[in-house]
């Protein structure tokens with residue numbers, strides 16, 4: 361199986377978690393695009409979606425799936441999203457596509473986070489993938505200096521403006537052995553909007569695609 365085939369396989373597998381006539385939370389990225397495409401086959405059974413990005417909203421709407429504002433929804437069962445890295449504790453790095461802030465917010469409202477990823481995303485220690493940090497533009501260089509003090513090597517993702525009109529620093533050279541603690545520390549730097557560590561709210565289920573098929577890992 362190619363990586364694209366693995367992404368399609370996990371996108372399809374996530375349909376098993378969609379209950380008829382419910383609202384679903386939808387993440388962002390190439391793996392989620394496979395999930396959205398798979399939703400087409402059951403779109404009449406979907407009440408609505410809450411989306412984590414303008415890109416996913418457009419893709420959902422193109423299929424005729426209604427997208428509702430998170431402010432109009434109190435709770436929903438599942439949030440389906442990809443990851444840039446996932447460790448054995450179901451903690452993730454996310455934000456490679458710059459959608460981390462809305463993803464974290466929508467995930468917080470969902471009862472269960474279903475992570476869909478191919479096996480290349482599995483790691484023992486988070487940090488080989490540069491950690492995305494969304495920042496208020498005015499604070500970018502200050503936040504970068506603080507991140508250097510924490511041992512990272514932040515690089516400004518030039519030319520990228522998030523859906524929230526903010527900027528992204530990608531922090532290289534990290535080995536994140538205590539993800540929950542590191543998430544808290546980075547969150548406390550003034551000017552940080554969101555750190556792309558999903559540790560205090562990790563995945564509840566991971567559907568991991570490999571050449572052998574889709575493995576289901578639960579917390």
Ligand SMILES: O=C[C@H](O)[C@H](O)[C@H](O)COP(=O)(O)O
Nearest residue numbers: 389390391442455456457459
């Ligand atoms: O900002 C983007 C998201 O966090 C994505 O879920 C993550 O980057 C994984 O994307 P992909 O499925 O394209 O590898």
